[in-house]
Amino acid sequence: MEEAKGVVKHVLLAKFKDDLSPEKIVELIISYANLVNLIEPMKAFQWGTDVSAENLHQGFSHVFESTFESVEGVAEYVAHAAHVEFLNLFMPALDKVVIIDYKPTFVKL
């Protein structure tokens, strides 16, 4: 097993509120994705919707994963004005959220 040097994955699971329109959800996802252009320590971003068949997703419908080069990079991101502005729009749109950061140990790439 090998731990990626410093790399931190920032994982956010979301369930949007039921009364949110699909257009509003797309708008929020675009705003989230755009942070990668605004916040230097945010190195990569990927997202997708639940396609699981095991029915253990606990109502979460969206996954967002950002990549940082260090824990300090995540801290800089969290405090960044563009992130704070985004969160003020994003968080009120959510019914449920989990945010967890981890330094991945790769068993096989």
Added chain:
Amino acid sequence: MEEAKGVVKHVLLAKFKDDLSPEKIVELIISYANLVNLIEPMKAFQWGTDVSAENLHQGFSHVFESTFESVEGVAEYVAHAAHVEFLNLFMPALDKVVIIDYKPTFVKL
């Protein structure tokens, strides 16, 4: 934005039961990691423990991410005898679990 052709990320967030020993947790993680050697459609595996500072991890302490080449690959994995045997040990050790699969759209790699 570009969607990775067919690739499915299988994300599992876990909180182990409080009475589990650290040795038992390591043993379970090694068993999980070993699935990548036993189940052909499981192409990659990475894991790590929570290092987040935002306190939105809802008690989850571990992230496990597996990569598959298709939704069919995940289905084959879920039904595989080695996975079923592993789950019979792993699931009773958990206090909380979320499992969500998604086809990542990469905004920046």
